[in-house]
Every structure is written in structure tokens, then in C-alpha cells.
Amino acid sequence: MLCVWIKAAWTQRDPLLMTVWQRALQVIDILGRTFCHMIS
Numbered sequence: 001m002l003c004v005w006i007k008a009a010w011t012q013r014d015p016l017l018m019t020v021w022q023r024a025l026q027v028i029d030i031l032g033r034t035f036c037h038m039i040s
Contacts, residue, residue, distance in 0.1 A: 007018070
């Protein structure tokens with residue numbers, strides 16, 4: 001719930017920063033999946 005509120009606040013404050021944050025999360029997710037795939 002708190003994360004949703006923070007996201008809303010950041011989106012209203014700086015859409016560009018939010019876009020960069022989402023891009024970073026996507027990269028982290030891809031790296032995480034690749035890492036798990038390499039381990040298994």
C-alpha cells in the first residue's frame with residue numbers, strides 16, 4: 001500500500017524519473033530471470 005502511494009507521488013512529481021525507474025526494474029527482472037536460468 002505504501003509503495004503504491006510512493007509510486008503515485010513520484011509519477012505526479014516527475015514522469016521522466018518514473019519511466020527510468022520502470023526501465024531499471026525491467027532490467028533487474030531480466031537479469032534475475034537469466035541468473036536463475038543459468039543456476040538451474
